Amino acid sequence: MSERIRSAAVIGAGFGGLALAIRLQSAGVSTTLIEARDRPGGRAYYWEKDGFTFDAGPTVITDPACLRELWSLTGHEMAADVELIPVSPFYRLNWPDGTTFDYTNDDELLTREIGALDPADVAGYRRFLDYAGGVYREGYEKLGHVAFLDFASMVKAAPALAKYQAWRSVYSMVSSFVKSEKLREALSFHTLLVGGNPMTTSAIYALIHKLERDGGVWFAKGGTSRLIAGMVRHFERLGGVVRLGDPVTEIETLGDRVTGVATRSGWRGSFDAIASNADIVHSYRDLIPHSTHARRQARKLINRRFSPSLLLVHFGIRGRWPGIPHHTIMFGPRYRGLLTDIYDHGVLPQDFSLYLHHPTATDPDMAPEGHSTFYALAPVPHLGKLPIDWEAVAPLYADRIIEEIERRLIPELRERIVTRFHYTPADFASDLNAHQGSAFSLEPLLTQSAYFRVHNRDDAIPNLYFVGAGTHPGAGIPGVVGSAKATAALMLGG
Numbered sequence: 001m002s003e004r005i006r007s008a009a010v011i012g013a014g015f016g017g018l019a020l021a022i023r024l025q026s027a028g029v030s031t032t033l034i035e036a037r038d039r040p041g042g043r044a045y046y047w048e049k050d051g052f053t054f055d056a057g058p059t060v061i062t063d064p065a066c067l068r069e070l071w072s073l074t075g076h077e078m079a080a081d082v083e084l085i086p087v088s089p090f091y092r093l094n095w096p097d098g099t100t101f102d103y104t105n106d107d108e109l110l111t112r113e114i115g116a117l118d119p120a121d122v123a124g125y126r127r128f129l130d131y132a133g134g135v136y137r138e139g140y141e142k143l144g145h146v147a148f149l150d151f152a153s154m155v156k157a158a159p160a161l162a163k164y165q166a167w168r169s170v171y172s173m174v175s176s177f178v179k180s181e182k183l184r185e186a187l188s189f190h191t192l193l194v195g196g197n198p199m200t201t202s203a204i205y206a207l208i209h210k211l212e213r214d215g216g217v218w219f220a221k222g223g224t225s226r227l228i229a230g231m232v233r234h235f236e237r238l239g240g241v242v243r244l245g246d247p248v249t250e251i252e253t254l255g256d257r258v259t260g261v262a263t264r265s266g267w268r269g270s271f272d273a274i275a276s277n278a279d280i281v282h283s284y285r286d287l288i289p290h291s292t293h294a295r296r297q298a299r300k301l302i303n304r305r306f307s308p309s310l311l312l313v314h315f316g317i318r319g320r321w322p323g324i325p326h327h328t329i330m331f332g333p334r335y336r337g338l339l340t341d342i343y344d345h346g347v348l349p350q351d352f353s354l355y356l357h358h359p360t361a362t363d364p365d366m367a368p369e370g371h372s373t374f375y376a377l378a379p380v381p382h383l384g385k386l387p388i389d390w391e392a393v394a395p396l397y398a399d400r401i402i403e404e405i406e407r408r409l410i411p412e413l414r415e416r417i418v419t420r421f422h423y424t425p426a427d428f429a430s431d432l433n434a435h436q437g438s439a440f441s442l443e444p445l446l447t448q449s450a451y452f453r454v455h456n457r458d459d460a461i462p463n464l465y466f467v468g469a470g471t472h473p474g475a476g477i478p479g480v481v482g483s484a485k486a487t488a489a490l491m492l493g494g
């Protein structure tokens, strides 16, 4: 694009769409953000039920600097709109044999925790941290927010990829540094938070460890939805326009350019440029019906590997649980085998590993007095694998998850429940237009990263852009906020 963009539409108000809209509006581009659902946030939606506040998705906020930047672009302070609270420990890891491991950025405490698993691994962990620091600098600081539009950009990154043995998996790399199986799990599970199987996701993703150690783990007062609300407030303060509850049904084209959007309500708008934060398959397959190029792109994407989905059980209970930290990972009896079942075989396993979110540990106001809010999350296959009747299976699976938490963590949990509901892969598909109900879009494999991911600017339609989990660098809040920076640079930089 050589001519200056004066007006833009961003389709979808997920973290990526919002971050892009703020960047464009901050640069003087008159920006309209169009969201299908009644509330902004996308994966970061929320519900209020019986006095409990339930965040639908992201809860671990890392790299707060990438968020603050969205305010500082125009000399504003994020703190005026959002209060971020540090979380410690970052996570408590818990295994079926009763072992626990508190993962923190207090060096002394962490060393003690590692020593308790295996004293011989303390030195190995130091070497792993050095490695993670290296990939963080190369993979995140240098390349996490620049677009990969051509193969040459990939070639330029090749020496760094080779130096850090990016072809190896995170688990394999971690295993080269430490011997304790539990520590290997503790240092490799993070890829699951962005949809990757630790056994196959590139070792580059070890950078998440460094990201957390340096930037900390944070939670927004009131929940992640308050961070979203703060972003919306900031965007509107700058003059941006938000349309909610009105899905885009078509991106209009003329020749090789996009010219405007039409929505379900019958509203139409003309724009110099359009960026889609909606699911990548949905965008190419459903929204650009008159472009053969878009149809071809959709066909190519459908054959790629998408991340699994999730089953979430939300529950509000009687009692306060100060002994349960904000984030707990409850490993099941299997690690590699469980992941293979979910990622490759596509079967719903008998056993599970859970992430338990306990926001009232940090912000008691998210539940009524004397009560607590939780969600439990289990990775499950996406809808493109073996058929699973989620309507029938989900209540039973959710029961088993509740029983497991009762057995291992919260006595009499079932009697304490005041309110409870669950969210399935079918909900991801219907609420978010997520292809195959995937929770994280394209799986973060090396062969689907950087240049091999959906490009932040379309190759054939020069004023059509993409932002969010399906684009470079990928899923997770820092990832999609980084993708917004990459896309904004293309849109604003000519």
Ligand SMILES: Cc1cc2nc3c(=O)[nH]c(=O)nc-3n(C[C@H](O)[C@H](O)[C@H](O)COP(=O)(O)OP(=O)(O)OC[C@H]3O[C@@H](n4cnc5c(N)ncnc54)[C@H](O)[C@@H]3O)c2cc1C
Binding pocket: 011, 012, 013, 014, 015, 016, 017, 034, 035, 036, 037, 040, 041, 042, 043, 044, 056, 057, 058, 059, 060, 061, 062, 193, 194, 246, 247, 248, 249, 277, 278, 279, 282, 310, 312, 377, 431, 432, 433, 439, 440, 467, 468, 469, 470, 474, 475, 476, 477, 478, 480
């Ligand atoms: C349960 C869960 C827990 C997670 N935990 C963490 C975590 O702790 N930390 C972390 O960093 N990351 C986490 N992630 C990942 C992170 O939440 C996502 O990668 C990120 O939020 C995705 O943002 P996005 O910009 O791609 O947009 P999305 O959130 O996918 O939003 C896209 C938006 O587009 C809208 N849309 C779709 N079609 C249309 C249309 N036709 N017209 C208009 N709008 C449309 C959708 O309604 C949606 O609002 C988690 C994800 C899930 C699901």
